Every structure is written in structure tokens, then in C-alpha cells.
Amino acid sequence: MSGEDLRYRPPVPVLWWTRKLSYFVFVMRELSSLFIAWLVLYLLLFVRAVADGEAAYDDFLDWATSPWLVVLNVVAFGFLLLHTITWFSLTPQAMVLDVRGRRVPPVAIIGAQYVALGVVSAFVYWLVTR
Amino acid sequence: MKFRVEPFLWLAFSGGGVMAAMILPVLAFLFALAYPLGWLDPPDHAHLAAVVGHPITFLVLFGAFVMMLIHAAHRFRFTLYDGLQVKHRFLVGAACYGGAAIGALLALHMLGSAT
Numbered sequence: 001m002s003g004e005d006l007r008y009r010p011p012v013p014v015l016w017w018t019r020k021l022s023y024f025v026f027v028m029r030e031l032s033s034l035f036i037a038w039l040v041l042y043l044l045l046f047v048r049a050v051a052d053g054e055a056a057y058d059d060f061l062d063w064a065t066s067p068w069l070v071v072l073n074v075v076a077f078g079f080l081l082l083h084t085i086t087w088f089s090l091t092p093q094a095m096v097l098d099v100r101g102r103r104v105p106p107v108a109i110i111g112a113q114y115v116a117l118g119v120v121s122a123f124v125y126w127l128v129t130r
Numbered sequence: 131m132k133f134r135v136e137p138f139l140w141l142a143f144s145g146g147g148v149m150a151a152m153i154l155p156v157l158a159f160l161f162a163l164a165y166p167l168g169w170l171d172p173p174d175h176a177h178l179a180a181v182v183g184h185p186i187t188f189l190v191l192f193g194a195f196v197m198m199l200i201h202a203a204h205r206f207r208f209t210l211y212d213g214l215q216v217k218h219r220f221l222v223g224a225a226c227y228g229g230a231a232i233g234a235l236l237a238l239h240m241l242g243s244a245t
Contacts, residue, residue, distance in 0.1 A: 012215055014215050017219060027209065027213045030206070031213075033202040034206055036154065036201065036202045037199060037202040039154060039158050039162065040154075040233065041233065042162055044195070046161050047240055048244070050175065050244060051179070054176075059219060061166050061172055064162065064165075070163075073162040077159065080155055083150055084155055087147050087148070087151040095208050104241035113151075117155070119194055124153065124157065128178065130177075
């Protein structure tokens with residue numbers, strides 16, 4: 001067997017994901033990837049400004065108050081929260097944990113991740129402000 | 131056995147997804163919103179420069195950022211492919227992973243300049 005694949009594939013409309021809320025949330029969750037990439041880039045620019053000295057650091061904080069950038073960052077943060085919440089909720093499905101032969105309930109795995117998020121956030125906040 | 135790169139991409143996708151879920155929210159909240167908008171007093175420059183210049187900060191941020199970029203590239207590849215029905219498999223892959231590779235070099239350069 002060689003050559004072209006002749007099986008029929010019905011065309012899928014580009015906006016198939018607007019027909020149902022769960023499809024829409026799925027595509028929005030996938031789209032969070034773009035905003036994660038943007039936030040990484042933004043943080044790299046921030047690090048460069050810090051490295052360039054105090055004046056550059058102050059300029060950067062000023063620049064970051066431009067309305068378009070605030071809107072972009074608020075939207076990006078919203079998508080990031082969507083990523084975090086959906087990621088934590090999916091973990092028990094991707095990872096089954098057994099302790100002494102008993103399955104750890106999904107709610108415990110989800111809860112543990114929120115605790116870890118809290119610890120990491122508190123540590124970062126302490127590190128940058130102490 | 132044939133060597134396949136796909137499992138490693140999925141591994142980086144998962145690692146980057148965990149990083150983005152765990153450490154990105156606090157960084158984005160502080161540096162993109164709270165400090166510029168004055169909700170919290172920004173830390174003084176000398177302290178921040180010392181934190182950013184530490185080799186451990188470099189290692190943690192570089193590792194986390196590169197994994198997040200691969201995560202984003204991998205996921206966006208499927209957003210284009212399945213979500214928006216862009217079926218140019220090679221072009222989409224090249225653009226997504228190429229973008230992540232450029233981002234990784236940028237991360238090396240910018241984080242390196244601060245160390």
C-alpha cells in the first residue's frame with residue numbers, strides 16, 4: 001500500500017469550538033499557552049531591566065503601567081489562572097497514587113497542589129521583599 | 131528501537147505545565163500587576179539585583195522558563211492543529227518549536243546578563 005490516503009474526512013468548521021461551552025473552555029485552556037509564553041518574555045524583559053541598573057528598573061515599572069500593557073497583563077493573568085486551575089484538576093487523572101495499597105483520593109492530590117502553590121508563592125514573595 | 135523525540139516533548143510539556151501552574155502565578159502577579167500598578171511597594175533595586183544575580187536564581191529561572199516555553203509551544207501547536215484546523219504539520223511545528231528555541235536563547239542571554 002502506498003500513495004495518497006483516500007479515506008474520506010468530513011471537513012471540520014474552523015469555529016467548531018464555539019458550539020458548546022465545554023469545547024470553548026477546552027480551546028481557551030489550550031490558548032493559555034500563548035499567554036504563558038508572553039509572561040515568560042515579559043519577565044525576561046523585567047530581569048534585563050533590573051540588570052541594566054536602577055534607572056532602567058524605574059523606567060520598566062513606568063512602562064508597565066501603559067494601558068495596553070496593563071490590559072494584556074490582566075488578560076494573561078486570567079488565562080494563567082485558567083491554566084493553573086485546569087492543570088491541578090487534571091493531575092489526579094494523569095497520575096494515580098497509591099499509599100499502602102490504597103488509592104489516594106483525587107481531592108487530596110488537588111488539595112496538595114494548592115498547598116504547594118501557596119508555599120511556593122509565599123517563598124517567592126519572601127525572597128523578593130525581605 | 132527507533133528513537134522518537136515526541137515522548138521528550140510530552141515530558142517537557144508536563145514539566146513546563148507544572149512550573150507554569152506553580153511559580154508563574156506569583157511572579158506574574160507581583161511583577162506584572164502588583165508592583166507596576168502600585169498595589170504593593172516595589173522592592174528596592176539593589177535587593178532585586180542581588181536576587182536576580184544569584185547563580186541559583188539563574189538556574190531555577192532558566193530551567194523553569196525553558197520548560198514553560200516548550201510547554202507553550204507544544205500546546206499551541208495542537209491549538210493551531212486541532213482548534214484552528216491549520217493542517218500544515220511541518221510549518222506549525224517549525225514555527226512553534228522554533229519560537230521556543232529562540233525564547234530559550236533569549237532567556238540564556240537575558241538571565242546571563244543579570245548574573
